[in-house]
Amino acid sequence: VSEFGPQPDGHGAPPHSRRPIQPLVSPNRAALRQPHRKPAPSPAVGNFQVMGGFQTLTKPSLDFFGKNPELLKRLSECSEENPTMADLLVALFFLPTHHLHEYGRLLLKLATCFEVCSNEYQVLQDSCSKFESLTQLLKRKRKDADYTCHFWKSFPGKMTDSLRKPHxxxxxxxxxxxxxxxxxxxxxxxxxxxxxxxxxxxxxxxxxxxxxxxxxxxxxxxxxxxxxxxxxxxxxxxxxxxxxxxxxxxxxxxxxxxxxxxxxxxxxxxxxxxxxxxxxxxxxxxxxxxxxxFYKDGRLKEATFGEFWAPNKTLNKSDHYQGHWKDGKMHGVGTYASGEVYDGFFQDNMRHGHGVLRSGKLNTSSPSVFIGQWLQDKKTGYGVFDDITKGEKYMGMWQDHLRQGTGVVVTQFGLYYEGAFKDNKMMGTGILLSEDDTTYEGEFSDDWTLNGKGVLTMANGDYLEGSFNGEWGSGLKVAGSYFKPHLFLDTDKDKTRAVKLGRLCVRAEDKWKAVFEECWRQLGCEEPGRGENGTAWENIAVALTTNRRHIQDRTLESLEVIPQHACDTPLHPLGRLLETLVAVYRMTYVGVGANRRLLPQAVSEIKSYLNRIFQIVRFLFPDMPEEGGLIPEPTTSIQDKKDPGSSDAPLESPKPGRVVSSSALLLPVLLPRLYPPLFTLYALEKEREDDVYWECVLRLNKQPDLALLAFLGVQQRFWPVSIPVPMPALGEKQQVLSSTKDVCFASAVETLQQISTTFTPSDKLQLIQLTFEEITQEVQALLKQDFLWSMDDLFPVFLYVVLRARIRNLGSEVSLIEDLMDPCVQHGEHGIMFTTLKACYYQIQHEKIT
Missing domain, CATH: 2.30.29.30 (Pleckstrin-homology domain (PH domain)/Phosphotyrosine-binding domain (PTB))
Known part of the structure; x- marks a missing residue:
């Protein structure tokens, strides 16, 4: 045990076993020489636990040890009853820390072999204290890891990904x-x-x-x-x-x-x-x-300070302006920072026109963003105000910095209000809906405060009609009558209870007027459509040539010919208009604004954009017909296509021309930029229907191809008996067996799946048409003859393709196409094909699985 001679009891160790005591007492000799330093154990196991590593190891551990891991329980020395696999893994990895206390006790016993006043005794006592301190430190670290791991389990998942770090x-x-x-x-x-x-x-x-x-x-x-x-x-x-x-x-x-x-x-x-x-x-x-x-919006954004800091040192808050001037005054577009930041248009040193104000970024705890119209330095007209602290967003009319007129408020808790505002309060007639579809329509006297006559409709259709008083969510005083319409045969009155939204909000045509007015002013028009076409093109040329170095010459050459190219550069008035509309649309319908009840307004707003932009395009290209007008086909091209011998009986009637449509012209330019917030609203609105549809899709797709074709009622003559193999050799084909899955009509299925990767209704309709063509080609190859479909034969086959395509949000896709498709194709071939897809969607929802 020691080389220092026999112990007080006379028993000593053999000479050949005597060794210095220091290497035995501590794994960290440097720590013993410097008592003020604490041991620094590795945090790897705790970090692994915090990141959910043990939960990830649960499945492979179950596969290896089985559902009754007695071996793992013995290895981990776990004394708990019925522990989970994750608990056993945690205990196993922390097991070495449990032995530190025993090491300390062993050193303490070893110290009794020496005289109290000896140096060896003191070294062993100090080492024992080190082990005890290390034991306590590791216990606290494990407690911290357990506490943090439990916290992440209850923390919202989206934020966990960004905040969860190993350390x-x-x-x-x-x-x-x-x-x-x-x-x-x-x-x-x-x-x-x-x-x-x-x-x-x-x-x-x-x-x-x-x-x-x-x-x-x-x-x-x-x-x-x-x-x-x-x-x-x-x-x-x-x-x-x-x-x-x-x-x-x-x-x-x-x-x-x-x-x-x-x-x-x-x-x-x-x-x-x-x-x-x-x-x-x-x-x-x-x-x-x-x-x-600094990372927040404002004058100091992206500025880095690496010097001395003190809380009483104030930042330099002198006003800062960068933008256009006129006669020594701020005039035109610019950015003004004074604690809060305004980015927009000015007139005579005042905020005037469209602009964005970001407040509370540097010195307050109430950050907010306003985007909308200003009149002589005051919020006046239509605007959107996002109060991030309250979790509320207002979309409506303003006057002298106050909410005044009609507007809509949505909250992060799913509340929706549309109605009248006065003196910055909900005052007058309004409609209030909660997340569970409980609805109140009646009089308001303050924010979320009911006061007067109204009707409160429950989610189940029951309703209260009378006089209401109180704040929503804090208890209401009601004097009136309670009705249960479903108890009576007469349902006409029940139908009137459905609240129609959109009646008490700002019309789409009245939104963002300042944005369009500014575009007309850039074209030299004081009022929409009133100006000289030549002056407009001169103004465009000035704007482009002044900043010619920022864009490619090829783009410049095409701007006067193709309107779509004009939208690709913010230097062109149309491009700047489009850029601003994308910003205001996202500001309105992203974040708290992602409320399913805003979908009709979001769709109407896009249609309003199309109509107003189309008016500008027709001003720049005056020879373009009005909406719904015809562009006749050139006579020479028709004559060239005709055969002299077939003039009396043409095989195909000449087309009268192309229909002019703002949707066909502008939607491919506008919609891809607005698609994310718009489709989010569709997904929220169709969530319940899509869930029912998706559950049925998953269950039906468990069946093999032939079984599913039979279940859907597809005639056997349309069943593919063989399919080409992936790498054919001399026309080799693969036999379709009863267990074969996901091979029949595979090309049509693959084509239809691409509908989720496109943006515009016209592109989606084109893919639907290609899907029908793929189905027809495969059936014709099977029958080895030309074939004319009847809807009774076609529908089950197309239903099979829709099921196999497994489009997750098909209901949202169908609704988007229906709302925004070009009216001129609704009654044509594309319209019939779309109606078939829509019928398949509803058929799947109501399909009897058994």
Missing amino acids: RRLICESSNKALTLQNAGRFSVNWFIVFNDALVHAQPYPDLRPLCLLYTRQRLHGRMNRLYGLKVITPEETFHLLASSAMEKAKWLRSINQAVEQALSGAGQDTTSVDSGSGQKLEPPVSRTASYT
Whole structure:
């Protein structure tokens, strides 16, 4: 045991076994020589647990050990009853840490072999203390990993992907409303999460603030603020917070300050859980050296500061303008920054025309964005206001900075209101719908406050009619009558209960007037359509040649011929118009605006864009016929195609010409840029129907090809008996067996699947037509003769192709085509084919699986 001679009891070790004591006592001899340093165990196992690694290993472990992994339970020394596989894996990987305590006890027993005053005794005692400290440290680290792993399981999935990091550990969070934002809106969500490296404000999207530049202050003004208030200062924002109690306030201050102190010391990744019972008061240094890159919109965006920081040092907030001038005044398009940032048009030093105002980016806790019309420096006309803190979006009319007139409000909780506004409040007649389809139509006196006569309709069709008073969601006082229409045979009155949306909102033609007026002004027209065509082209030429270096010559040459090319460059008035319309559309219908009840308005808005842009195109190309007019085919081309001998009995009547359509001309240019938010609305609106359809598709696709063809009633003469092999040799074909799957009409199925990769209804209809042609070609090759379909024969075959195509959101695709397809093709060949696809969709929904 030792080379230092016999022990007090007279028993010594054999001479050949005597070795120095130091190599036995600690795996880290440097730590023994420097007692102030703590052991630094590897965090790999904890990081693996935090990232969900053990859950990922569950399936392969079950495959290897079986459903009753007794061997794994013995290896992990787990004493729990009925542990899960993930629990066993965690216990197994943390097993070595459980032995550290035994190592310390062993060293303590070894120390009894030496004199208390000896150097060996002291070394062994110190080493034992090191092992005990290491044991406690590892226990805390495992506790941190367990706490963080449990947190990620309950955290919203979309935000988990962006926030979950191997080294990141949870300190505390406010999901229990222990800490809230002062003066927050009623429907706002403000969730604060303190990690060991950042403070996260989820509202509703996560916003990270690095701890090294986070400062806390106690609020001393007012009794409530003195007891429960605290202020958190970051480089770009200041939060005024209220805790639920004085104890919670002390806990949060201590937690944040401890996390900041550890982040500054470089120990942020080794932080441990906050001990709420600790009385130690940590005060991080006021002056710090750190690097920070501003990321919010504003004058300092993307600027990096890497110097000295202090919370009382104010940023340079002198006003900044970059843009056009006239007579020494801001006039034209420009950007003005003064704490909040305005990007848009000016007139005589005032915001005038279309513009975007981003507020609350640098010095407040209420960020918001307004995009819309301005009149002499005031919000007046149509505009969209996105209050990110409250989680509300308003789309409607304004007057002198106040909501005035008709408008729509949607919230992140699914509430929808359309109706009258007065003095910035919901006042007058309106319609309110909740996420579960509960509807109120009647009088309002304030935001979300019912006051007066109205009708409240439940999701099941029952309704209350009478006088209402109270705030939505906080209890209503009702004096009236309760009706259950489904109990009576007369359903005419029940039909009148369905609320028609869109009556109390701004018409699509009245939206974004300032955007179109600015485009007309750029063309030299004071009013839409009133101006000289030559002047318009001169203005276009000036705009393009002034910035000729920014675009290709090939594009310049085609701008006067093809309107689509004009939309590809923001230098052209049409291109700038399109760019602005895409921005306002996304601003309206993305985020909180992704509400399924806004779909009719979103579709009407696109149709309004098409009509108004088409008016500009016809002004630039005056020879173009009006909407629905005909462009006659050149006479020479028709005569050239005719055979002299067949003039008396032509095989095909000459086409009268091409129908002029704003949809056919402009939708291929506009829709691809608006497609993501628009299709999201369709998917939300058709979610229930698509789920029913998809469940049926999955169940029917379990059947082999021949069984499915028989089930759908396809005539046997249309059943493919053989198909070409993938790599044919001398026309070799593969026999279709009873178990063969996904091979019949494969080319038609593949063609129809491409419908999800296209944007415009015309492209989708073209693919439907190609699918029919693929089916016809395969049947003709099978029958070895020309064949004319009847709908009774064609429908089951096409139904089979639709099922095999497995288009996830077919209902959304069908609705988009139906709403935006060119009217001139509705009653033609494409219209009939589309009707067949639509019938297949509804047939699948109601198909009897059994």
